[in-house]
Amino acid sequence: MLLAELRQQVLETARKLMVDQLVHGSQGNVSAIDRERGLIAITPSASDYTTMTADDITVIDQHEQIIEGRWRPSIETPLHTLFYQRRPDVGAVIHCHAPYASGFAAALRPIPLVLSEGAACIGHEVPVAPFLPSGTAEFAQVVLETIGQGSAAVLGQHGIVACGVDPRRAYSTIVAVEDNARATIFARLLGVEAPPIPDKVAQSLHQWWLDRYRRTAADA
Numbered sequence: 001m002l003l004a005e006l007r008q009q010v011l012e013t014a015r016k017l018m019v020d021q022l023v024h025g026s027q028g029n030v031s032a033i034d035r036e037r038g039l040i041a042i043t044p045s046a047s048d049y050t051t052m053t054a055d056d057i058t059v060i061d062q063h064e065q066i067i068e069g070r071w072r073p074s075i076e077t078p079l080h081t082l083f084y085q086r087r088p089d090v091g092a093v094i095h096c097h098a099p100y101a102s103g104f105a106a107a108l109r110p111i112p113l114v115l116s117e118g119a120a121c122i123g124h125e126v127p128v129a130p131f132l133p134s135g136t137a138e139f140a141q142v143v144l145e146t147i148g149q150g151s152a153a154v155l156g157q158h159g160i161v162a163c164g165v166d167p168r169r170a171y172s173t174i175v176a177v178e179d180n181a182r183a184t185i186f187a188r189l190l191g192v193e194a195p196p197i198p199d200k201v202a203q204s205l206h207q208w209w210l211d212r213y214r215r216t217a218a219d220a
């Protein structure tokens with residue numbers, strides 16, 4: 001089986017999305033790239049994560065052609081391949097419908113960084129891309145323009161997307177986005193607009209987080 005380890009990581013990440021209630025049913029999608037081979041492992045379209053095995057993860061090339069696998073890749077494949085084309089630093093991409101972050105998506109509002117751990121993980125306010133029909137090249141283009149060199153974006157009237165060097169890091173960013181969205185909403189319930197962590201502080205926390213990750217990865 002091609003990319004056996006990467007397929008397993010993609011599967012485990014997709015299952016975590018469901019267990020953590022960041023998606024329902026077959027929603028959302030996860031991918032990771034093997035840069036040396038130029039191949040991408042991606043969740044299949046409309047498949048249930050509870051019964052999925054690593055064998056069900058589809059392997060495609062960077063032109064969206066199926067290399068190995070019996071299922072069509074996710075409808076959001078153009079978004080994933082554009083990430084890998086534009087961002088050589090990215091090794092994994094996750095899209096999901098995290099409930100609190102989806103409130104910001106519905107309201108077309110960016111998610112502020114109001115918690116230090118999330119700020120360290122994300123490094124910037126989470127910008128919002130305008131609504132466009134998903135699965136299209138135009139949608140992918142607008143999302144990449146919105147996220148720039150950042151690690152996450154809100155997808156207007158849809159959900160969120162995050163990227164990272166590997167599925168574990170991208171997943172941490174998804175969780176951080178949801179934590180910040182929830183904390184912002186809860187603070188509003190208390191009648192308070194949570195003050196955002198200043199950009200410079202968020203950037204330095206993020207740099208510390210990246211350095212710590214690199215050290216951990218080097219020790220592994």
Ligand SMILES: [Zn+2]
Nearest residue numbers: 028096158159
């Ligand atoms: Zn979606």
